[in-house]
Amino acid sequence: MSDSPGTSDYRSPEGLRILLWDIDGTLMRSHRRDAYKDYTVPVLENVFGTAGRLREMTVSGMTDLQIIMEALRDEGFTPEQIRERVEDLRTHYMTEMERATREGSQGFHLLPGVRDVLEATSQHPRYLNSLLTGNIEPAARLKMQLVGLAEFFQLPGAFGDDSHDRRDLPQLAVERINRHLNLSLPPQQFIVIGDTPNDILCARHGHMHAVAVNTGRMYSREDLLAHTPDAFLPDLSDVELVLRTFDSL
Numbered sequence: 465m466s467d468s469p470g471t472s473d474y475r476s477p478e479g480l481r482i483l484l485w486d487i488d489g490t491l492m493r494s495h496r497r498d499a500y501k502d503y504t505v506p507v508l509e510n511v512f513g514t515a516g517r518l519r520e521m522t523v524s525g526m527t528d529l530q531i532i533m534e535a536l537r538d539e540g541f542t543p544e545q546i547r548e549r550v551e552d553l554r555t556h557y558m559t560e561m562e563r564a565t566r567e568g569s570q571g572f573h574l575l576p577g578v579r580d581v582l583e584a585t586s587q588h589p590r591y592l593n594s595l596l597t598g599n600i601e602p603a604a605r606l607k608m609q610l611v612g613l614a615e616f617f618q619l620p621g622a623f624g625d626d627s628h629d630r631r632d633l634p635q636l637a638v639e640r641i642n643r644h645l646n647l648s649l650p651p652q653q654f655i656v657i658g659d660t661p662n663d664i665l666c667a668r669h670g671h672m673h674a675v676a677v678n679t680g681r682m683y684s685r686e687d688l689l690a691h692t693p694d695a696f697l698p699d700l701s702d703v704e705l706v707l708r709t710f711d712s713l
């Protein structure tokens with residue numbers, strides 16, 4: 465364990481747990497299934513001249529870069545060519561998301577219990593909240609603002625513009641958060657919370673704990689349990705139960 469971060473009232477580093485929250489299907493949902501296509505199709509058309517097969521795709525638990533690579537695979541774009549355009553993609557995403565939000569087609573709602581759980585964990589000395597999501601970072605931040613949760617996510621996190629492979633994200637989150645806190649917390653002190661098998665798999669890959677929540681559109685309780693998360697929650701509505709679950713990890 466490294467030095468203390470220099471603030472006198474800081475919790476002991478060994479007792480800390482970092483909660484890495486997925487966004488879609490875990491903290492919030494769009495009112496309509498596939499609403500993200502309203503802004504992602506024009507982004508791809510602007511940046512690459514085509515949205516490929518995005519309109520036909522069903523995605524869940526994928527990073528935005530991975531979605532784009534999948535969508536454009538048959539159009540002759542290599543992963544390298546797509547990665548080279550990340551800056552452009554970020555800019556166009558924000559333009560299109562803001563347009564879609566202004567036009568009112570992008571409705572989001574918080575899932576049950578989310579605000580209460582975040583209020584409880586943010587006041588609890590054992591926990592720090594951060595994001596680990598397939599959304600590109602500016603889109604993730606915008607969504608958090610739109611649903612009024614931005615205040616809970618001041619720490620750096622890991623995002624869908626970091627990699628096409630969600631399994632790369634835990635290590636990035638560990639590095640960034642440790643640098644930010646001036647600590648060297650091991651991955652075992654991080655808890656990934658998400659609604660898809662990919663969340664569980666990326667936690668495993670990163671040697672983190674995984675808590676599955678069954679509030680996504682795509683996966684059943686059985687689908688999630690088949691990937692043996694450390695804990696399973698039907699939703700986040702029972703704040704006591706959620707805290708007890710985190711406390712056991």
Ligand SMILES: [Mg+2]
Pocket residue numbers: 486487488489490524525658659660680
């Ligand atoms: Mg999700």
